[in-house]
Amino acid sequence: MNRQHQHTHRPRIVDVRPYQLLCLVCRLGASSGRRRAAPPIIRLQRLIQENPNRPLRLVCNVDGVYRYQNPGYRLDSAGGALFNEKRDLDILQRMGMSPGDTRPARDLIERMLQSIKTTKNLCGYAGDCAMPTWRGCPQALRGAFERGCSKAFATLIPSRPSREKVTAKKTTAAAMYRVARLHIRPHHLMCMACFYSRQTFAPIAEDNLYEALDIMRKNPVIPVTLVRGCCMICPPCSAYDAATGLCVGGHGMSLRDQKKDLDVLRRLDLNYGNTLPARTLYARLFRRIRSAREICGFQDGIVRGEVWTICDTITKRAYERSRSSGMGIVR
Numbered sequence: 001m002n003r004q005h006q007h008t009h010r011p012r013i014v015d016v017r018p019y020q021l022l023c024l025v026c027r028l029g030a031s032s033g034r035r036r037a038a039p040p041i042i043r044l045q046r047l048i049q050e051n052p053n054r055p056l057r058l059v060c061n062v063d064g065v066y067r068y069q070n071p072g073y074r075l076d077s078a079g080g081a082l083f084n085e086k087r088d089l090d091i092l093q094r095m096g097m098s099p100g101d102t103r104p105a106r107d108l109i110e111r112m113l114q115s116i117k118t119t120k121n122l123c124g125y126a127g128d129c130a131m132p133t134w135r136g137c138p139q140a141l142r143g144a145f146e147r148g149c150s151k152a153f154a155t156l157i158p159s160r161p162s163r164e165k166v167t168a169k170k171t172t173a174a175a176m177y178r179v180a181r182l183h184i185r186p187h188h189l190m191c192m193a194c195f196y197s198r199q200t201f202a203p204i205a206e207d208n209l210y211e212a213l214d215i216m217r218k219n220p221v222i223p224v225t226l227v228r229g230c231c232m233i234c235p236p237c238s239a240y241d242a243a244t245g246l247c248v249g250g251h252g253m254s255l256r257d258q259k260k261d262l263d264v265l266r267r268l269d270l271n272y273g274n275t276l277p278a279r280t281l282y283a284r285l286f287r288r289i290r291s292a293r294e295i296c297g298f299q300d301g302i303v304r305g306e307v308w309t310i311c312d313t314i315t316k317r318a319y320e321r322s323r324s325s326g327m328g329i330v331r
């Protein structure tokens with residue numbers, strides 16, 4: 001992905017009330033006679049299924065300084081005015097989010113399904129509310145959301161077809177052996193080192209890490225160009241979106257990966273587009289970056305929020321073992 005594309009691709013942001021995300025799930029779990037939904041929910045489902053990368057902005061009516069994003073009451077559902085106000089804030093609180101937060105639909109749906117397991121006490125309250133303003137939604141205690149949860153992600157955000165991944169593996173792995181130069185994103189050089197320390201060093205279906213290493217071990221002077229975004233390692237991966245060439249890994253993986261790439265480039269004092277022989281590149285990497293924690297643990301190993309999680313592999317010291325061995329590329 002070039003820099004121009006990165007800055008000009010701005011799909012329209014769609015405003016969504018938090019409760020509407022839950023209604024999508026309820027609809028999937030409702031018995032067939034109750035599956036009818038309000039037109040905005042049907043439209044939202046269509047928009048997400050058409051493009052799961054579409055950005056959604058969570059908006060709700062609040063009193064305080066966050067009111068700059070208040071959407072008004074047009075999309076309040078039945079169930080009471082205060083119920084509508086509280087339900088949206090309850091959902092945001094469960095998801096650890098704020099009014100106005102915008103995310104790709106796939107990340108929001110994933111986060112909602114991980115944070116919320118029932119509509120009980122969110123969309124309706126058993127027994128103790130007589131005031132009309134706390135009436136709530138009649139579906140809340142019927143189990144529709146709970147039934148819908150198991151199929152919601154697959155229905156709303158379909159996973160990449162296995163057939164497509166198998167074909168990508170076959171064609172792109174073979175193509176790597178035919179090219180005179182490899183194109184690799186910077187932090188994938190480190191993932192290759194972690195991969196090399198696995199017990200079994202053999203090709204896997206999910207990516208082309210093995211192939212890149214095998215080629216470099218057989219020809220340590222092969223030129224390697226450092227590229228922005230997805231690279232030759234990615235095409236068979238479940239998180240690779242073939243339509244856009246983007247990584248759609250969960251919880252904002254592309255943000256973590258971009259930071260890791262930039263951190264590696266800075267530590268190596270290199271730029272995207274630079275080309276070095278594999279041996280020179282790895283000698284520099286291993287000299288300047290001594291542990292995976294420095295890059296993938298963001299130095300201090302502290303997780304600061306949903307998007308900035310830390311790859312488990314840093315605890316296995318796999319990068320460090322490959323750094324010591326040289327992987328048959330440096331020595």
Ligand code: SF4
Nearest residue numbers: 022023026123137140
């Ligand atoms: S209980 Fe009602 S308001 Fe809540 S998600 Fe289901 S349909 Fe929507």
Ligand code: SF4
Nearest residue numbers: 190191194296311314
């Ligand atoms: S710790 Fe994880 S993300 Fe970091 S280099 Fe190793 S495999 Fe890649």
Ligand code: SF4
Nearest residue numbers: 234237239240247249
């Ligand atoms: S997770 Fe993303 S960056 Fe990593 S191999 Fe898959 S598509 Fe590429």
